[in-house]
Amino acid sequence: NAGVTQTPKFQVLKTGQSMTLQCAQDMNHNSMYWYRQDPGMGLRLIYYSASEGTTDKGEVPNGYNVSRLNKREFSLRLESAAPSQTSVYFCASATQGAGNYEQYFGPGTRLTVT
Protein backbone atom coordinates (compact mmCIF):
# COMPACT_ATOMS: atom_id res chain seq x y z
CA ASN A 1 0.00 0.00 0.00
CA ALA A 2 1.94 3.02 -1.30
CA GLY A 3 -0.65 5.68 -0.35
CA VAL A 4 -0.19 8.82 -2.45
CA THR A 5 2.77 8.93 -4.83
CA GLN A 6 4.08 11.89 -6.80
CA THR A 7 6.60 12.18 -9.61
CA PRO A 8 9.05 13.77 -9.99
CA LYS A 9 10.42 14.72 -6.56
CA PHE A 10 12.50 17.59 -7.94
CA GLN A 11 12.38 19.53 -11.19
CA VAL A 12 14.10 22.59 -12.63
CA LEU A 13 12.45 24.34 -15.57
CA LYS A 14 13.30 27.37 -17.66
CA THR A 15 10.70 30.09 -18.04
CA GLY A 16 8.23 29.12 -20.75
CA GLN A 17 8.80 25.38 -20.56
CA SER A 18 5.94 23.02 -19.83
CA MET A 19 5.67 19.99 -17.61
CA THR A 20 3.20 17.66 -15.95
CA LEU A 21 3.31 16.60 -12.33
CA GLN A 22 1.92 13.13 -11.81
CA CYS A 23 -0.03 11.90 -8.80
CA ALA A 24 -1.54 8.51 -8.03
CA GLN A 25 -3.30 7.03 -5.01
CA ASP A 26 -4.11 3.42 -4.24
CA MET A 27 -6.63 3.97 -1.44
CA ASN A 28 -9.74 4.06 -3.66
CA HIS A 29 -10.46 7.67 -2.65
CA ASN A 30 -12.91 9.70 -4.68
CA SER A 31 -11.47 13.14 -3.91
CA MET A 32 -8.04 14.37 -4.96
CA TYR A 33 -6.30 17.73 -4.57
CA TRP A 34 -3.33 19.76 -5.73
CA TYR A 35 -1.72 22.33 -3.40
CA ARG A 36 1.27 24.59 -3.57
CA GLN A 37 3.35 25.54 -0.53
CA ASP A 38 5.31 28.76 -0.43
CA PRO A 39 7.31 30.11 2.52
CA GLY A 40 5.07 31.95 4.98
CA MET A 41 1.92 31.11 2.99
CA GLY A 42 0.87 27.67 4.19
CA LEU A 43 -0.72 25.34 1.65
CA ARG A 44 -2.99 26.84 -0.96
CA LEU A 45 -5.38 24.81 -3.07
CA ILE A 46 -4.79 24.95 -6.83
CA TYR A 47 -7.40 22.50 -8.15
CA TYR A 48 -9.38 19.61 -6.81
CA SER A 49 -11.43 16.72 -8.12
CA ALA A 50 -14.39 15.53 -6.06
CA SER A 51 -14.80 12.43 -8.21
CA GLU A 52 -13.57 10.82 -11.40
CA GLY A 53 -14.51 13.03 -14.34
CA THR A 54 -14.89 16.27 -12.39
CA THR A 55 -12.42 19.04 -11.59
CA ASP A 56 -12.82 22.46 -9.96
CA LYS A 57 -10.68 25.48 -9.33
CA GLY A 58 -9.26 26.20 -5.93
CA GLU A 59 -7.77 29.37 -4.53
CA VAL A 60 -4.84 29.80 -6.97
CA PRO A 61 -5.65 28.09 -10.32
CA ASN A 62 -4.10 30.59 -12.75
CA GLY A 63 -1.33 29.11 -14.88
CA TYR A 64 -2.31 25.50 -14.19
CA ASN A 65 -4.48 22.81 -15.70
CA VAL A 66 -5.45 19.43 -14.30
CA SER A 67 -6.65 16.08 -15.56
CA ARG A 68 -8.41 13.39 -13.54
CA LEU A 69 -7.32 10.52 -15.73
CA ASN A 70 -9.16 7.87 -13.72
CA LYS A 71 -10.01 7.28 -10.09
CA ARG A 72 -6.36 6.71 -9.17
CA GLU A 73 -4.58 9.47 -11.07
CA PHE A 74 -4.74 13.28 -10.97
CA SER A 75 -2.14 15.25 -12.91
CA LEU A 76 -1.18 18.94 -12.78
CA ARG A 77 0.15 20.68 -15.88
CA LEU A 78 2.10 23.88 -16.21
CA GLU A 79 1.78 24.97 -19.84
CA SER A 80 4.26 27.84 -19.73
CA ALA A 81 6.20 27.92 -16.49
CA ALA A 82 6.93 31.24 -14.77
CA PRO A 83 9.31 32.04 -11.90
CA SER A 84 6.23 32.75 -9.71
CA GLN A 85 5.41 29.05 -9.97
CA THR A 86 8.58 28.11 -8.10
CA SER A 87 7.12 26.21 -5.16
CA VAL A 88 6.63 22.85 -3.50
CA TYR A 89 3.62 21.02 -4.90
CA PHE A 90 1.60 18.50 -2.94
CA CYS A 91 -1.02 16.09 -4.14
CA ALA A 92 -3.55 14.69 -1.67
CA SER A 93 -6.49 12.32 -1.64
CA ALA A 94 -9.27 12.03 0.91
CA THR A 95 -11.72 9.77 2.58
CA GLN A 96 -15.23 11.17 2.74
CA GLY A 97 -16.89 9.33 5.54
CA ALA A 98 -18.38 11.54 8.22
CA GLY A 99 -16.37 11.32 11.40
CA ASN A 100 -13.16 10.05 9.86
CA TYR A 101 -12.34 12.59 7.17
CA GLU A 102 -8.64 12.80 6.45
CA GLN A 103 -6.52 14.04 3.60
CA TYR A 104 -3.49 11.92 2.81
CA PHE A 105 -0.59 13.73 1.23
CA GLY A 106 2.09 12.70 -1.21
CA PRO A 107 5.77 13.48 -0.54
CA GLY A 108 5.76 16.68 -2.61
CA THR A 109 7.56 17.96 -5.71
CA ARG A 110 10.02 20.82 -5.41
CA LEU A 111 9.82 22.85 -8.61
CA THR A 112 12.22 25.65 -9.50
CA VAL A 113 11.57 27.88 -12.51
CA THR A 114 14.53 29.97 -13.63
Place this chain on the structure above:
Amino acid sequence: AQTVTQSQPEMSVQEAETVTLSCTYDTSESNYYLFWYKQPPSRQMILVIRQEAYKQQNATENRFSVNFQKAAKSFSLKISDSQLGDTAMYFCAFMPYTGANSKLTFGKGITLSVRP
Protein backbone atom coordinates in the same frame (compact mmCIF):
# COMPACT_ATOMS: atom_id res chain seq x y z
CA ALA B 1 -14.92 32.53 2.83
CA GLN B 2 -13.15 30.85 5.70
CA THR B 3 -9.88 32.09 7.15
CA VAL B 4 -7.44 30.38 9.48
CA THR B 5 -4.98 32.44 11.49
CA GLN B 6 -1.82 31.22 13.15
CA SER B 7 -0.32 34.37 14.59
CA GLN B 8 2.88 32.90 16.03
CA PRO B 9 5.41 32.18 13.26
CA GLU B 10 7.88 30.39 15.52
CA MET B 11 8.04 28.80 18.96
CA SER B 12 10.66 26.97 20.95
CA VAL B 13 10.28 24.54 23.84
CA GLN B 14 12.60 22.53 26.04
CA GLU B 15 12.48 18.77 25.66
CA ALA B 16 9.98 17.16 28.08
CA GLU B 17 8.07 20.41 28.60
CA THR B 18 4.59 21.34 27.39
CA VAL B 19 3.87 23.78 24.59
CA THR B 20 0.64 25.19 23.17
CA LEU B 21 0.23 26.30 19.56
CA SER B 22 -2.56 28.77 18.82
CA CYS B 23 -5.05 28.86 15.97
CA THR B 24 -8.17 30.91 15.33
CA TYR B 25 -10.60 30.63 12.45
CA ASP B 26 -13.50 32.53 11.02
CA THR B 27 -16.58 30.91 9.53
CA SER B 28 -20.34 31.10 9.35
CA GLU B 29 -20.63 27.33 8.91
CA SER B 30 -22.08 25.19 11.67
CA ASN B 31 -20.84 21.78 10.53
CA TYR B 32 -17.10 21.57 10.11
CA TYR B 33 -13.84 19.88 11.00
CA LEU B 34 -10.60 21.27 12.38
CA PHE B 35 -7.21 19.66 11.97
CA TRP B 36 -3.61 19.98 13.02
CA TYR B 37 -1.04 18.71 10.52
CA LYS B 38 2.65 18.26 11.21
CA GLN B 39 5.34 18.77 8.56
CA PRO B 40 8.79 17.58 9.70
CA PRO B 41 11.96 18.43 7.73
CA SER B 42 11.21 15.45 5.48
CA ARG B 43 8.36 17.60 4.07
CA GLN B 44 5.75 14.85 4.54
CA MET B 45 2.39 16.15 5.80
CA ILE B 46 1.13 14.08 8.72
CA LEU B 47 -2.26 14.38 10.41
CA VAL B 48 -1.78 14.94 14.14
CA ILE B 49 -5.34 15.36 15.38
CA ARG B 50 -8.88 16.00 14.15
CA GLN B 51 -11.84 17.68 15.87
CA GLU B 52 -15.43 17.63 14.70
CA ALA B 53 -17.26 20.85 15.56
CA TYR B 54 -20.39 19.12 16.83
CA LYS B 55 -18.38 17.25 19.47
CA GLN B 56 -17.99 19.15 22.72
CA GLN B 57 -15.24 16.86 23.98
CA ASN B 58 -11.73 17.92 23.06
CA ALA B 59 -9.84 15.43 20.89
CA THR B 60 -6.76 13.69 22.29
CA GLU B 61 -4.11 11.56 20.61
CA ASN B 62 -1.43 10.36 23.04
CA ARG B 63 0.70 13.43 23.90
CA PHE B 64 -1.35 15.71 21.65
CA SER B 65 -4.58 17.34 22.73
CA VAL B 66 -6.65 20.29 21.61
CA ASN B 67 -8.54 23.06 23.34
CA PHE B 68 -11.54 23.68 21.11
CA GLN B 69 -13.50 26.80 21.98
CA LYS B 70 -16.31 26.93 19.43
CA ALA B 71 -17.81 30.24 20.49
CA ALA B 72 -14.42 31.93 20.43
CA LYS B 73 -13.48 30.10 17.19
CA SER B 74 -10.24 28.98 18.73
CA PHE B 75 -8.47 25.65 18.24
CA SER B 76 -5.14 25.32 20.04
CA LEU B 77 -2.84 22.30 20.09
CA LYS B 78 -1.11 21.23 23.28
CA ILE B 79 1.95 19.00 23.05
CA SER B 80 2.90 17.39 26.35
CA ASP B 81 6.29 15.89 27.16
CA SER B 82 7.83 17.44 24.03
CA GLN B 83 10.27 15.25 22.15
CA LEU B 84 13.01 16.12 19.68
CA GLY B 85 10.97 14.42 16.97
CA ASP B 86 8.22 16.99 17.47
CA THR B 87 10.43 19.60 15.78
CA ALA B 88 8.43 20.51 12.68
CA MET B 89 6.09 23.00 11.10
CA TYR B 90 2.52 22.69 12.37
CA PHE B 91 -0.45 23.74 10.30
CA CYS B 92 -3.96 24.35 11.54
CA ALA B 93 -6.66 23.63 8.97
CA PHE B 94 -10.41 24.13 8.68
CA MET B 95 -12.94 22.32 6.55
CA PRO B 96 -16.68 22.89 6.29
CA TYR B 97 -18.27 19.54 5.76
CA THR B 98 -19.98 19.68 2.37
CA GLY B 99 -19.62 16.08 1.29
CA ALA B 100 -17.66 15.40 -1.88
CA ASN B 101 -16.72 19.07 -2.39
CA SER B 102 -15.16 19.47 1.06
CA LYS B 103 -11.92 21.48 0.94
CA LEU B 104 -9.30 22.34 3.51
CA THR B 105 -8.18 25.89 4.28
CA PHE B 106 -4.77 26.01 5.95
CA GLY B 107 -3.17 28.56 8.23
CA LYS B 108 0.30 29.82 7.43
CA GLY B 109 1.93 27.46 9.89
CA ILE B 110 4.17 27.71 12.91
CA THR B 111 7.72 26.41 13.18
CA LEU B 112 8.25 24.54 16.44
CA SER B 113 11.76 23.79 17.66
CA VAL B 114 12.31 21.36 20.54
CA ARG B 115 15.59 22.04 22.36
CA PRO B 116 17.55 19.16 23.92
